Amino acid sequence: MHKYLGSVLHQDFTDFEILAVDDCSPDASGAILDEYAALDPRVRVLHLAEKAIRNRLHPHLKKSEPSGALR
Numbered sequence: 001m002h003k004y005l006g007s008v009l010h011q012d013f014t015d016f017e018i019l020a021v022d023d024c025s026p027d028a029s030g031a032i033l034d035e036y037a038a039l040d041p042r043v044r045v046l047h048l049a050e051k052a053i054r055n056r057l058h059p060h061l062k063k064s065e066p067s068g069a070l071r
Contacts, residue, residue, distance in 0.1 A: 001032050009040055022047045 008018065020037075022030035022045055030047055037043040 001029055005036055005043075009036070009042070014042075016042060018043045020045050024048060 005018070005020075008016075018036075020033045020043060022033055024030070024047075030045070033043070033045040037045045
């Protein structure tokens with residue numbers, strides 16, 4: 001995860017936002033995402049209490065700015 005987020009955050013284009021989803025997997029990805037969010041305001045983390053990503057994520061994608069999202 002560090003490799004991919006670092007690559008995106010260090011590119012020349014900076015007008016974007018990352019909405020990262022913590023699906024409660026046991027790999028500590030939620031904590032890693034929180035570290036990135038604390039260091040860079042373009043990173044926001046959505047912590048899900050359950051693994052129903054598709055149903056829970058859709059309303060939040062509409063909040064992303066600018067109006068695009070990578071899935």
